[in-house]
Amino acid sequence: MIYFDNSATTFVNPKVLETFNKVCTEYPGNSNSIHSLGVKSKELEEYATEKIARLLNVKPSEIIYTSGASESNNTVLKGVASRYKNRGNHIITTHLEHSSTIETVKYLESKGFIIDYVKINKDGLIDLDNLKELINDKTILVAISYVDSELGIKQNIKEIKKIINNYPKCYFHVDATQAIGKIKVDFNDMDFMSMSGHKIFGMKGIGLLIKKDNIVIDNLIHGGKSTTVYRSGTPALPLICSLMKALELIIPKVEDNYKYVEELNNKILNNLKKYDNIHINSTSNSIPYIINFSILNIKPETFIHAMEEENIYISTKSACSTSDLSSSVYSLYPDNNIATHSIRISLSCKNTIEEVNKFNEIFDKVINKLLLK
Known part of the structure; x- marks a missing residue:
């Protein structure tokens, strides 16, 4: 998992x-x-x-x-x-x-x-x-x-x-x-x-x-x-x-953990950036623990469940959100397509480089499979 x-x-x-x-x-x-x-x-x-x-x-x-x-x-x-x-x-x-x-x-x-x-x-x-x-x-x-x-x-x-x-x-x-x-x-x-x-x-x-x-x-x-x-x-x-x-x-480990999670973040972000249909919603002011992006032509719930079948767990918006449209994303990018397709990856200091590498591999497989449908 x-x-x-x-x-x-x-x-x-x-x-x-x-x-x-x-x-x-x-x-x-x-x-x-x-x-x-x-x-x-x-x-x-x-x-x-x-x-x-x-x-x-x-x-x-x-x-x-x-x-x-x-x-x-x-x-x-x-x-x-x-x-x-x-x-x-x-x-x-x-x-x-x-x-x-x-x-x-x-x-x-x-x-x-x-x-x-x-x-x-x-x-x-x-x-x-x-x-x-x-x-x-x-x-x-x-x-x-x-x-x-x-x-x-x-x-x-x-x-x-x-x-x-x-x-x-x-x-x-x-x-x-x-x-x-x-x-x-x-x-x-x-x-x-x-x-x-x-x-x-x-x-x-x-x-x-x-x-x-x-x-x-x-x-x-x-x-x-x-x-x-x-x-x-x-x-x-x-x-x-x-x-x-x-x-x-x-x-006591806040600074060391931050630097470590930055490495994980960069690996995932670099992989996401190679896709033309992905809009990165996180900004330069986002801390590395959260990566928010939108896959513009795949429903977020479809993608999340497809990843879940591979035993990978990510989310759409906040777990407490009550709307399909992310008001947070919309406040930065006033585009319904971007704001209704947002996906959140949230990392922790307990995650590993091996998990990130496996995630990128499965991410590529799942997104390419869904794009062919």
């Missing part, structure tokens, strides 16, 4: 699973209980939180555990909108965002909020001049992904933050789900940041929302204090510790 759908989810690292299982069996107590089992669990929870904080260079008090980035994004968008609607009703985002952001801002729009989508330049970066035009004294939040999940485009977070800083009543939320563990991330340039464990060889069902200490938002989930006043529910200690282990294993 060759698995090139790592932006959708990754295989769980055995060491992460081992940590999860150990905590499940050895720490049965609820960390909010005052008896000895609860105290023992609370001590481990605090240790894990402090370690995660060090790995991400944030404060332990800034960490909110969630079920994943979708919940984190919802918490920020709805929490800021609810808390600060007296300040303004304007939110800015982009068409490159994950569906958990896009669908949430659509919901807020139905409740009377004004949503603007900043333009995207041809290189995939947001148009900073357009952002300056859109942002105003009624803007309470700008929500932008650090790296988008379809094209892998890395945004210039520092420059975006400089613009937002001119509006002290406006907050900046960054979805870093496709960035954490792949590139260096500096939370100092943000007010909120979201991520998911299952994108970095962790468990499904655990994620983070990082929130600056001085910012107050309304809760998405009520029910009393948990690990924080901002998210209720019994602390999921095994998942929290599994996330600590996943981050511990990947963060």
